[in-house]
Amino acid sequence: MVAAFGSLWVETHKDGTVWRIGPEGDVAAQIADSTSSRADSRFTTRSTGIAAGFGSVWSLTDDALVRIDPTSNEVVASVPIAVPHALAVGEGAVWVVSGPGQIRLIKIDPSTMHAKNFAQLGTSVGAIAVSAGDVWLVRFSEAGGMDRIDPTSGALSDLPVGYNDRFLVATPRWLWLINTGGAQRIDPTDGKAVDARSKKKASGSIGASYSHGVVWINNGAAVGIDARCGAPVEHISAFTGVKWWWTGGIAQLGRRVWLADPAGDRVIGLPLD
Numbered sequence: 001m002v003a004a005f006g007s008l009w010v011e012t013h014k015d016g017t018v019w020r021i022g023p024e025g026d027v028a029a030q031i032a033d034s035t036s037s038r039a040d041s042r043f044t045t046r047s048t049g050i051a052a053g054f055g056s057v058w059s060l061t062d063d064a065l066v067r068i069d070p071t072s073n074e075v076v077a078s079v080p081i082a083v084p085h086a087l088a089v090g091e092g093a094v095w096v097v098s099g100p101g102q103i104r105l106i107k108i109d110p111s112t113m114h115a116k117n118f119a120q121l122g123t124s125v126g127a128i129a130v131s132a133g134d135v136w137l138v139r140f141s142e143a144g145g146m147d148r149i150d151p152t153s154g155a156l157s158d159l160p161v162g163y164n165d166r167f168l169v170a171t172p173r174w175l176w177l178i179n180t181g182g183a184q185r186i187d188p189t190d191g192k193a194v195d196a197r198s199k200k201k202a203s204g205s206i207g208a209s210y211s212h213g214v215v216w217i218n219n220g221a222a223v224g225i226d227a228r229c230g231a232p233v234e235h236i237s238a239f240t241g242v243k244w245w246w247t248g249g250i251a252q253l254g255r256r257v258w259l260a261d262p263a264g265d266r267v268i269g270l271p272l273d
Contacts, residue, residue: 001050001207001249001250001251001258001260001267002050002051002052002057002209002249002251003209003211003251003252003253003258004052004057004070005052005057005070006022006023006253007020007021007022007023007028007070007253008020008021008022008251008253008258008267009021009050009052009057009059009068010249010260010267011035011036011049011050011059011249012035012265013035013036013037014037014265015032015037016032016033016034016035016036016037016061016062017030017031017032017033017034017035018030018031018034018035018050018057018059018068019031019267020070020073021258021267023253023254023256025269028073029073031068031073031074031075033061033066033075034059034061034066034068034075035049035050035059035060035061035066036049036060036061036062037061037062048086048087048088048127048128048167049086049087050087050249051087051088051089051094052089053089053090053094053110054089054094054110055070056068056069056070056076056110057070058087058089058094060081060084060085060086060087060096061078061084062083063080063081063082063083063084064078064079064080064081064084065078065079065081065084065087065094065096065106065108065115066078067110067113077113079108079113079115081096081098081106081115082098082101083098083099083100083101084096084097084098084106085097085098085099085125086125086127086128087128088128088129088130088135089130090130090131090135091130091133091134091135091151092109092110092151093107093108093109093110093151094107094108094110095107095108095118095128095130095135096108096115097121097125097128097137099121099124099125100124102120103120103121103122103123103124103125104117104118104119104120104121105117105118105119105120105121105135105137105149106118107151118149118154119149119154119156121137121147122139123139123140123141123143124139124140124141125137125138125139125140126138126139126140126164126165126166126168127165127166127167127168127177128168129168129169129170129175130151130170131170131171131175131188132188132189133151134148134149134150134151134188135148135149135150135151136148136149136168136170136175136186136188137149137168138162138164138165138168138177139162140164141164144162144163144164145158145159145160145161145162145163146158146159146161146162146186146191147159148191157191159191159192161177161184161186161191161192161193162177162184162186163179164179165177165178165179165184166178166179166205167179167205167207167208169208169209169210169215170188170210171210171215171227172227173227173228174186174187174188174194174227174228175187175188176208176210176215176227177198178201178205178208178215178217179198179205180204180205180244181200181201181202181203181204181205181217181219182198182199182200182201182205183198183199183201183215183217183225183230184197184198184199185230195230199230201217201223201225201230201232202217202219202221202223203219203220203242204219204220204242204244205217205218205219206218206219206242206243206244206246206247206248206262207247207248207249207250207259207260208250209249209250209251209252210227211251211252212252213226213227213228214226214227214233214234214252215227215230216250216251216252216257217250218248218249218250218259218260219242220237220238220239220240220241220242220259220261221235221236221237221238222234222235222236222238222250222257222259222270223235224257234257234272236257236270236272238259238261238268238270239259239261239263239264239268241263246262246263247262248260248261248262252272255271255272256269256270256271256272257269257270257272258270
């Protein structure tokens with residue numbers, strides 16, 4: 001899910017629909033054929049399938065990137081992409097990882113919707129983000145590591161940090177690598193780890209996001225940590241029985257933090273103090 005344009009935008013893979021949900025939990029729209037309708041298998045869960053930017057909501061289907069107009073709540077454009085896996089928005093473009101097979105980074109110009117192969121990636125990608133003028137990707141492999149890509153030239157730097165992290169959360173100061181409830185800060189100015197190792201913040205992590213100075217982790221509870229130092233700031237229980245391979249979004253909208261419960265087919269809004 002993503003919070004944008006005064007609403008939550010939530011993917012459901014049962015029927016390939018994106019739901020628009022208001023700050024009080026009202027369903028404002030259900031947008032058909034706007035996300036993947038293929039059930040995520042255990043080891044290929046997508047890290048980020050929906051994002052907002054350039055006046056639109058962007059979502060991945062089984063074979064395309066789609067653009068949703070938040071005024072009309074309709075899909076207004078799409079770009080065919082082979083097996084899209086993850087997306088990020090920033091630095092003048094929408095970025096989509098395409099794979100499996102030959103893993104590629106696709107750059108889409110939002111003004112023209114033109115897509116081009118921007119970079120060849122040597123291994124699977126676990127997560128993607130845009131921060132401090134660069135595109136960042138976490139590699140999912142035995143060796144681990146990250147790639148830092150110049151969004152203009154495509155120059156790629158291999159960074160020896162990160163290891164099979166599922167979520168890469170950009171904040172104003174740090175990049176946060178998050179996996180199985182652990183979190184580690186990366187300095188986007190030089191790509192170096194601030195923390196020597198990942199520090200446990202939650203019992204697990206099936207979703208992560210940033211809002212208003214807080215990095216939020218979904219582990220069946222809304223776990224909030226200070227985005228500057230990682231100190232705990234919030235823990236609100238919501239549901240149990242979380243499986244580590246699930247994907248369930250989390251986002252703050254207004255004075256609630258919202259969690260997706262994959263087993264319950266529901267979104268839960270938890271009031272903040």
